[in-house]
Amino acid sequence: xxxxxxxxxxxxxxxxxxxxxxxxxxxxxxxxxxxxxxxxxxxxxxxxxxxxxxxxxxxxxxxxxxxxxxxxxxxxxxxxxxxxxxxxxxxxxxxxxxxxxxxxxxxxxxxxxxxxxxxxxxxxxxxxxxxxxxxxxxxxxxxxxxxxxxxxxxxxxxxxxxxxxxxxxxxxxxxxxxxxxxxxxxxxxxxxxxxxxxxxxxxxxxxxxxxxxxxxxxxxxxxxxxxxxxxxxxxxxxxxxxxxxxxxxxxxxxxxxxxxxxxxxxxxxxxxxxxxxxxxxxxxxxxxxxxxxxxxxxxxxxxxxxxxxxxxxxxxxxxxxxxxxxxxxxxxxxx
Amino acid sequence: xxxxxxxxxxxxxxxxxxxxxxxxxxxxxxxxxxxxxxxxxxxxxxxxxxxxxxxxxxxxxxxxxxxxxxxxxxxxxxxxxxxxxxxxxxxxxxxxxxxxxxxxxxxxxxxxxxxxxxxxxxxxxxxxxxxxxxxxxxxxxxxxxxxxxxxxxxxxxxxxxxxxxxxxxxxxxxxxxxxxxxxxxxxxxxxxxxxxxxxxxxxxxxxxxxxxxxxxxxxxxxxxxxxxxxxxxxxxxxxxxxxxxxxxxxxxxxxxxxxxxxxxxxxxxxxxxx
Numbered sequence: 077x078x079x080x081x082x083x084x085x086x087x088x089x090x091x092x093x094x095x096x097x098x099x100x101x102x103x104x105x106x107x108x109x110x111x112x113x114x115x116x117x118x119x120x121x122x123x124x125x126x127x128x129x130x131x132x133x134x135x136x137x138x139x140x141x142x143x144x145x146x147x148x149x150x151x152x153x154x155x156x157x158x159x160x161x162x163x164x165x166x167x168x169x170x171x172x173x174x175x176x177x178x179x180x181x182x183x184x185x186x187x188x189x190x191x192x193x194x195x196x197x198x199x200x201x202x203x204x205x206x207x208x209x210x211x212x213x214x215x216x217x218x219x220x221x222x223x224x225x226x227x228x229x230x231x232x233x234x235x236x237x238x239x240x241x242x243x244x245x246x247x248x249x250x251x252x253x254x255x256x257x258x259x260x261x262x263x264x265x266x267x268x269x270x271x272x273x274x275x276x277x278x279x280x281x282x283x284x285x286x287x288x289x290x291x292x293x294x295x296x297x298x299x300x301x302x303x304x305x306x307x308x309x310x311x312x313x314x315x316x317x318x319x320x321x322x323x324x325x326x327x328x329x330x331x332x333x334x335x336x337x338x339x340x341x342x343x344x345x346x347x348x349x350x351x352x353x354x355x356x357x358x359x360x361x362x363x364x365x366x367x368x369x370x371x372x373x374x375x376x377x378x379x380x381x382x383x384x385x386x387x388x389x390x391x392x393x394x395x396x397x398x399x400x401x402x403x404x405x406x407x408x409x410x411x
Numbered sequence: 412x413x414x415x416x417x418x419x420x421x422x423x424x425x426x427x428x429x430x431x432x433x434x435x436x437x438x439x440x441x442x443x444x445x446x447x448x449x450x451x452x453x454x455x456x457x458x459x460x461x462x463x464x465x466x467x468x469x470x471x472x473x474x475x476x477x478x479x480x481x482x483x484x485x486x487x488x489x490x491x492x493x494x495x496x497x498x499x500x501x502x503x504x505x506x507x508x509x510x511x512x513x514x515x516x517x518x519x520x521x522x523x524x525x526x527x528x529x530x531x532x533x534x535x536x537x538x539x540x541x542x543x544x545x546x547x548x549x550x551x552x553x554x555x556x557x558x559x560x561x562x563x564x565x566x567x568x569x570x571x572x573x574x575x576x577x578x579x580x581x582x583x584x585x586x587x588x589x590x591x592x593x594x595x596x597x598x599x600x601x602x603x604x605x606x607x608x609x610x611x612x613x614x615x616x617x618x619x620x621x622x623x624x625x626x627x628x629x630x631x632x633x634x635x636x637x638x639x640x641x642x643x644x645x646x647x648x649x650x651x652x653x654x655x656x657x658x659x660x661x662x663x664x665x666x667x668x669x670x671x672x673x674x675x676x677x678x679x680x681x682x683x684x685x
Contacts, residue, residue, distance in 0.1 A: 252548065255549045259541060259546035259547075259557065260533075260539050260541050260546060260553075260556070261542075261543055261546045263532060263533045264533060264536055266525060267522045267525075267533045269524070270521075270525070271522060273484060274520035274522065275533075276483075276503070277482065277484075277508060277513065278536055278537070279505045279506075280536050288543050
């Protein structure tokens with residue numbers, strides 16, 4: 077609730093935007109571009125989860141399911157030639173919004189760990205359904221025959237195309253959510269996180285806003301799922317289950333939820349660390365890369381929780397504040 | 412946490428509606444029990460217009476329960492609550508706020524992740540209607556409304572004398588200012604009736620004096636104020652009408668002098684002489 081303009085002139089934001097745009101032009105590495113594509117996709121998920129947990133205080137774990145539905149609905153519709161890929165993405169988003177509404181209305185009456193349990197059940201149910209409805213989803217072997225995504229005459233084929241598409245969506249979501257956080261609705265959300273009774277006492281319809289934010293983040297996850305699905309041209313139930321949830325939680329914890337840039341930073345760090353581990357440790361422990369992965373991230377989370385309880389971004393903010401204070405004191409003592 | 416549940420209007424109580432239309436706020440035979448404890452048994456109260464009414468009583472007399480039931484935080488077991496001629500019994504708390512009843516809390520319940528100004532701005536929630544899309548896309552309407560809300564919030568802060576702390580973190584406020592911010596926040600609802608839950612508890616003498624001035628100012632702005640308080644000198648000095656609750660029952664209702672002399676009240680506070 078600070079600035080007036082629609083697009084705040086925000087220098088770090090501009091630098092970041094430019095970096096994202098010119099990165100593929102400078103590095104010209106397919107590998108880096110494809111990892112950054114995944115950063116954007118998972119970023120959309122983690123931003124949504126960060127918004128739910130950090131701002132609204134809703135401990136909802138259903139994100140992998142919205143991601144999966146966002147992948148399967150347009151995937152199935154386009155593989156069967158019912159709806160072409162691009163409109164399918166929006167049909168998928170609408171369906172996810174409806175499902176999130178139907179699920180959220182009763183489930184969001186729960187609080188804290190009860191909400192976590194209920195939403196965790198949603199993941200398990202969705203995964204079983206996706207694996208068992210073999211006729212529709214292709215079962216555990218996966219959904220195949222998904223056509224290429226095209227816009228007008230332009231077909232999204234290369235990693236570079238998907239890189240720009242995913243970052244456009246990701247930054248769009250980021251912009252939308254950060255506006256939201258700083259708005260009347262964001263403040264209402266933070267208010268019921270801080271004190272639900274006080275929030276109601278000043279007329280905030282807590283149930284309504286919980287449901288709205290739940291649906292919004294589900295739709296963001298659905299867009300991410302759709303792009304993911306048309307990138308791989310393939311979908312399996314296993315990509316939308318518990319491991320994805322763990323990865324998302326890891327990103328949020330490591331990045332910090334105090335601000336939206338936390339989850340995005342966390343996503344970047346976790347995905348690149350995974351790549352580095354696979355690249356370097358793979359040579360040392362060739363048969364146990366996944367186990368090493370788990371141990372490494374386990375230790376990292378513990379370290380982050382102990383030394384940076386507000387995540388990497390919270391920690392960096394603290395350091396900057398400290399530096400500023402020291403600088404002021406230094407200047408004070410010299411003059 | 413207090414559950415807010417669904418809005419259930421009680422039906423078949425039309426007999427108690429007689430003469431309700433004229434008063435600002437009326438509570439009829441309110442009952443509320445928690446398990447075996449009857450927190451409120453048959454409390455009735457009628458407020459004609461703006462002014463200060465204090466509710467006092469020993470600990471556990473049902474004073475805070477009275478506020479919680481009449482503002483929709485709890486459902487009453489029995490009885491009705493009318494506000495400006497409308498039956499608001501069982502309405503959820505946020506609807507009650509929309510209608511123009513606001514309250515403060517014993518433990519302030521400020522929004523600790525926000526600044527002082529933001530707290531006051533959230534208070535003005537009912538006065539704005541920016542939706543999720545307008546807010547997310549930062550449309551002109553959202554920005555204009557935000558500026559207006561900021562103005563109103565600053566006005567409310569000025570009212571309680573906190574405008575100089577607007578940019579500060581809520582957690583840096585001392586207790587007296589926290590209480591004041593609670594009042595500023597609840598003024599954002601633009602209430603006709605405001606209920607203050609122990610506004611003077613823990614305050615120093617000069618802060619209590621300031622609080623008294625503020626309450627007088629609210630009444631001058633045509634607000635009805637219900638004060639739930641333990642601090643007798645404060646209550647007796649500020650209010651023309653005092654209600655005494657004891658074990659959920661109304662045992663006295665009248666001017667401070669009448670109440671002070673009431674044998675039932677003396678008994679409730681000091682115990683009975685053998």
